[in-house]
Amino acid sequence: xxxxxxxxxxxxxGEVRVRTITSxxxxxxxxxxxxxxxxxxxxxxxxxxxxxxxxxxxEPLRVLHISDMHLTxxxxxxxAFVRSLAALDPDLVINTGDSIAxxxxxxxxxxxxxxxxxxxxxxxxxxxxxFSPKPKNPARYLWRTSAGEHEQYEPDLPWxxxxxxxxxxxxxxxxxxxxxxxxxxxxxxxAGVHDPHADRDRYDAIAGxxxxxxxxxLGVLHSPEPxxxxxxxxxxxxxxxxxxxxxxxxxxxxxxxxxxxCGIDRARVSGLSMHPEVSPSGGHTAWLYVSAxxxxxxxxxxxxxxxxxxxxxxxxxxxx
Ligand SMILES: [Fe+2]
Numbered sequence: 166x167x168x169x170x171x172x173x174x175x176x177x178x179g180e181v182r183v184r185t186i187t188s189x190x191x192x193x194x195x196x197x198x199x200x201x202x203x204x205x206x207x208x209x210x211x212x213x214x215x216x217x218x219x220x221x222x223x224e225p226l227r228v229l230h231i232s233d234m235h236l237t238x239x240x241x242x243x244x245a246f247v248r249s250l251a252a253l254d255p256d257l258v259i260n261t262g263d264s265i266a267x268x269x270x271x272x273x274x275x276x277x278x279x280x281x282x283x284x285x286x287x288x289x290x291x292x293x294x295x296f297s298p299k300p301k302n303p304a305r306y307l308w309r310t311s312a313g314e315h316e317q318y319e320p321d322l323p324w325x326x327x328x329x330x331x332x333x334x335x336x337x338x339x340x341x342x343x344x345x346x347x348x349x350x351x352x353x354x355x356a357g358v359h360d361p362h363a364d365r366d367r368y369d370a371i372a373g374x375x376x377x378x379x380x381x382x383l384g385v386l387h388s389p390e391p392x393x394x395x396x397x398x399x400x401x402x403x404x405x406x407x408x409x410x411x412x413x414x415x416x417x418x419x420x421x422x423x424x425x426x427c428g429i430d431r432a433r434v435s436g437l438s439m440h441p442e443v444s445p446s447g448g449h450t451a452w453l454y455v456s457a458x459x460x461x462x463x464x465x466x467x468x469x470x471x472x473x474x475x476x477x478x479x480x481x482x483x484x485x
Contacts, residue, residue: 197469198467200469201415201467201468201469202466202467205467205468205469205470205471205472205473206461206466206467206468206473207242207243207473208472208473209242209243209246209459209472209473209474209475210472210473210474210475211250211253211474211475211476211477212457212474212475212476212477213476213477213478213479214436214437214454214476214477214478214479215478215479215480215481216404216437216452216454216478216479216480216481217480217481217482217483217484218381218403218404218452218480218481218483219351219380219381219480219481219482219483220380220482220483221482221483222482223351223380223481223482224349224350224351225349225479225480225481226256226257226348226349226351226381226479226480227253227254227255227256227257227349227477227478227479227480228255228256228257228258228259228406228477228478228479228480229250229253229255229257229258229259229281229284229475229476229477229478230259230261230406230454230456230475230476230477230478231247231250231258231259231260231261231456231459231475231476232260232261232262232263232291232387232407232408232409232456232458232459233261233262233263233291233408233409233411233456233458233459233460234247234263234264234265234274234458234459234460235263235264235265235266235293235298235458235459235460235461235462235463236264236265236266236267236270236273236274236277236460237266237267237269237270237463238267238269238270238272238273240460243277243459243460243473244273244276244277245277246459246475247277247278247281247459247475248277248279250281250475251279251280251281253477255281255284255477256284256285256348256349257284257285257286257287257346257348257349257353258281258284258285258286258287258336259286259287259288259383259385259406260286260287260288260289260331260336261288261289261291261385261386261387261406261407261408261409261456262288262289262290262291262293262294262360262387262408262409263291263292263293263294263387263408263409263458263460264288264291264294264327265293265294265322265323265327266293266297266298266460266462266463267297267322267463268297268321268322268323271323271326271327271330274327275330275334282331282334282335282336283334283335284348285335285336285346285347285348286331286334286335286336286337287336287337287338287339287344287346287355287357287383287385288328288331288336288337288338288339288385289339289340289357289358289359289360289385289386289387290324290327290328290340290359290360290365290387291360291362291363291387291388291408291409292360292362292363292365292387292388293322293462294322294324294327295320295321295322295324295363296318296320296321296322297321297322298462298463298464299464300464301464301465310362310424310426310427311362311426312362312363312364312427328340337355339355339356339357339358339385340357340358340359340365341357341358341359341365341366341367341368341370341371342356342357342370342371343355343356343371344356344357345379351380351381352378352379352380352381353379353380353381353382353383354375354376354379354381354382354383355382355383355384355385356371356375356383356384356385356397356400356402357371357384357385357386358371358385358386358393359387360386360387360388360409361386361387361388361390361393361427362387362388362390362409362426362427366386366390366393368393368396372396372400373400374400374401375400375401375402375403377401381403381404381480382401382402382403382404383402383403383404383405383406384397384402384404384405384406384451385405385406385407386405386406386407387407387408387409388407388408388409388410388427389405389407389409389410389427389428389429389433389440389453389455390427390428390429391428391429391440391441392428394407394440394441394451394453395440395441397440397451398440398441398448398449398450398451399448399449401449402451403451403452404451404452404453404454404480405440405451405452405453405454406453406454406456407453407454407455407456408455408456408458409426409427409455409458410422410425410426410427410429410434410435410455410457410458411426411457411458411461411468411471412434412435412455412456412457412458412471412474413425413431413434413435413457413471414461414465414467414468414469414471415467415468415469415470415471416469416470416471417470418470421434422434422435422471429455433453433455434455434457435455435456435457435471436454436455436457437452437453437454438452438453438455439451439452439453440452440453454476454478456474456475456476457471457472457473457474458473458474459473459474459475460473461473
């Protein structure tokens with residue numbers, strides 16, 4: 166074989182190999198996007214956790230934690246899942262915000278919450294309850310958070326109507342407010358802030374020691390910003406509930422979330438942990454649950470290795 170023909174043959178084989186690899190990568194990429202946007206985004210999970218946070222002789226308290234629905238009226242599978250949660254018959258429901266993504270979502274939201282609205286409940290807003298979703302490059306979360314992105318425009322979603330409807334149903338509005346309710350026979354002192362991610366938190370409005378006479382002290386916020394959670398913990402709150410992170414939304418198997426889109430570390434992007442992680446000398450440490458949430462922005466409709474979730478937290482007496 167002459168040298169020229171051998172070179173052309175080797176070059177041809179190399180080109181075929183590159184084309185084959187490119188084709189396989191394109192098919193795998195399309196399959197991953199299809200899986201993430203069609204299957205996993207609608208593969209809802211009920212996560213269950215036990216939190217030893219009550220006084221020694223207390224009966225267990227079952228708390229349903231929902232977050233980040235980003236509801237649009239066409240998300241029928243999401244609404245069906247939320248509707249199914251009423252069968253859990255929880256003692257208390259906490260919604261940590263980003264409930265709507267359209268001005269037409271309040272009716273569908275109330276409809277799918279259904280009997281859950283008859284339970285004792287409380288809520289805070291997330292920034293996405295105020296501002297319509299906008300198309301953005303989702304990869305930007307790798308080098309920055311979305312904090313401050315809403316400073317340029319006024320709220321355009323009906324957040325007041327949303328809050329008014331939930332309050333009319335009997336849920337506590339904890340946006341820079343304290344509250345008190347009885348659930349499962351327990352006297353619960355609550356406090357919450359509006360979304361720190363949108364710079365609407367005003368901890369001064371709720372600051373001060375949580376009532377030590379209550380059976381449980383519960384802090385609620387949308388974005389789990391460590392500096393704000395430090396304040397809740399220092400005031401003696403036993404359990405903090407937050408959302409916002411979507412658990413990272415697109416996780417790398419074996420590595421986890423690429424970003425939290427806020428100040429909390431990747432290891433605590435979702436699930437149960439403590440805050441602060443290391444107890445300050447003589448200071449109080451709170452339990453923290455960060456929900457991976459139920460939805461996504463309509464402009465980033467995909468989840469990978471990070472199923473959408475609601476959580477049933479069973480609060481039990483502290484371990485000795
Ligand atoms: Fe969200």
